[in-house]
Amino acid sequence: MYSFEHTPAYVPDTSVLIEGVVSKLVVEGKLRGKIIIHRAVLAELENQANQGKATGYAGLDEVKRLRELAVQGLIDFEIAGQRPSMYDIKGARYGAIDALIREYAYEVGATLITADRVQALVAEAMGISVVYIQPRREEKLRIDEFFDDNTMSVHLKEGSPPRAKKGTPGNWVLVDLSSKPLSREEVEAIAREIVEVARRRPDGFIEIDRAGSTIIQLGRYRIVITRPPLSEGWEITAVRPVKRLRLEDYKLPTKLLRRLDERAEGILIAGAPGMGKTTFAQALAEYYASKGKIVKTIESPRDMLLPPDITQYSKNYADIGELHDILLLSRPDYTVFDELRDDQDFRLYIDLRLAGIGMIGVVHATTPIDAVQRFIRRVDIGMLPSIIDTVIFIDKGRVEKVYELRMTVKLPTGLREADLARPVVEVRDALTDELAYEIYTFGEQTVVVPVREVATSAYADKIKRLVERIIPGADVEVRDNLVIVNVPRIAAKTLMKKMKRLKKLEDKYGITIRVNMVG
CATH class of the missing domain: 3.40.50.1010 (5'-nuclease)
Structure with missing residues (x-):
């Protein structure tokens, strides 16, 4: 050779x-x-x-x-x-x-x-x-020995036995791979091999190399190496996707697929760490690329496994200004930003979205509304629906909740005086159209109000009394912000005359009234 x-x-x-x-x-x-x-x-x-x-x-x-x-x-x-x-x-x-x-x-x-x-x-x-010395693509690594088909991540720490998470996002167990603790020399040797191979292989990138830590993307592995003085001992964490999914594998509702095809251009993919956000973002990127869209990604590190027609940019090798210029000049249809962390990341997402580029942002959040709140202090709330129109919450590898944002002028739920009407961002369930949250300014504060809590706490009894006053003899039940009214069939003829009054109650309190005929 x-x-x-x-x-x-x-x-x-x-x-x-x-x-x-x-x-x-x-x-x-x-x-x-x-x-x-x-x-x-x-x-x-x-x-x-x-x-x-x-x-x-x-x-x-x-x-x-x-x-x-x-x-x-x-x-x-x-x-x-x-x-x-x-x-x-x-x-x-x-x-x-x-x-x-x-x-x-x-x-x-x-x-x-x-x-x-x-x-x-x-x-x-x-x-x-x-x-x-030309790069060699295929090399057997010692880190490979710790993985099998069900391994999500491997954790090597000097003084501890090697451990692995086995299973799927949200459904895994931590198991010991050996009863023998690893010595510092063994962990150092594995780390050195990873660094050497990452420099040789075309699919290897040393994304970050700082005092005390190194982050490497090597093929399918995302590897974090820490050492003294940052940590008290040498440690290696290697993460690998268990399964590569397509969007079809998520079995999304037809209404959501139609929204992704026709309306969604400011998308947030939210969820707790390890719940499968990046896997879903990867599937969505491939889906848009298959539809003839130009798709690019911003990653740190580059750990998505994507086809060659999707360009992957590393945030660690360019500053935000350079990425801003590249994406504005190349004008992709969609840009996947994995993950949004600091102010610069959010500013870039906002600028590109307002420039007309479809954006898909991945953000850590324990609830869907937490992802939206990450933007509230960074942008005027009147611009929120222009920047974020769809929030997809991932839990245990599944799409758990989908919200959409709309702008309207109304009296916020729970307020009584008509002169308190103001611009309100409504956060609704994209599949049922159920109103979940309202975002508006009150004085100098921006507030996020869970509508269902308003309906079921302070106003539940009042709403029930008002409905019973409009339709005497009705059986009224309040569930979250849904009011179920069971009306005897004998009163059906007079019901139509009272629907307008029920509609006013819906608008005033931000609730949904469902009328059922019984008897």
Whole structure:
């Protein structure tokens, strides 16, 4: 696969050391000769490790392994070159360290080993002998051993036995995979392997690498690595979708499907952590793409499994302004934002929605109305229905509730004086049209009022008396904001004359009156 026979000296750069490839080639017998580690490489790896980045630790471990292989007599090992200046280290992201390594390989006539395509092209242009290590897509990882078909996530912590969540969202159990606790060395080795492979594979991304934590997307796995000083010990959490669902698998009501096709353009997908929000968002994205819509996603990290015609943007590799410009200029029909967290995320969602782009936002919330309230302090309530028209609440992997938002001018439920009428955002059940909440300003405060509580507490008895006064002899029952009126058939002839008065009660108190004929 690689040719090393004719050059006695090799200079690996930072990228190939972080990936841990050189020592593997030596162990496999594919590489012999002298390995020269440039001091610029050590300085860059040291700088990364001092920042707590996993890449720095992985690269330094690879240098240590190469030195051990030299002790075994498999290769010659040397550290050479001038230590870079602070200016060079700060300019590493712009290629300053790579340039030092190339120049050294050129001066001593050594072969450069790199996993960086740009580095390889520049070296070839300079006439330097280069071995380019291409990414390998399929590699068996140790983390794979902890997963089976029913595993949702694996939790590895030094000093504890490996554990896994098995089952489906909302219906899982935590089981021990072994009775033997993991040592720090074992967890570190698994973490190092994950980082190395993520750098090599085309479907691997190191989304975030901070002091104390690293977040990686590797194929179907979303992996979070934490280490001291952030955590008291090394820990790895790997999450994998148990099943890839299509929208048809959710068996949605026809009315909701029609709404998604014709009306819904400001969608919030809400639910508690681990309830299947992202899985549903993924299915919805594929559904719109299958309908001939241009769909893009904003993710952090990119963990949706989507077809190639859906472009996935990482929020960690671009600032909000850049994503704003890209999406406004490319004008997708729908953008899936997974997940909305801080003010910048909400502002981007609002700006793109007001620009006419269909938005699907994923947000953590324990109830559907909690998702709406995340927007209330960030936007005038009069604009809410223009930004959010549909709220889909996911619980245990199922669509539990669907709300729609409408703007109207009315007397809020529970208020009596006519001059208190004002703009009110109604939050209604999208399937039954039942009024669930009202959002309006009262003084300087924005209030969210659960209508059913108003009807069943302060006004339940009053509503019952009013209905009984309109229709004497009727049996009246108040359930939430639904009033059931059982009328004897003997009074049916006079009922029509009183429907207008019942309708006024509905409008005044925000209730639904259902009349049944009995007897």
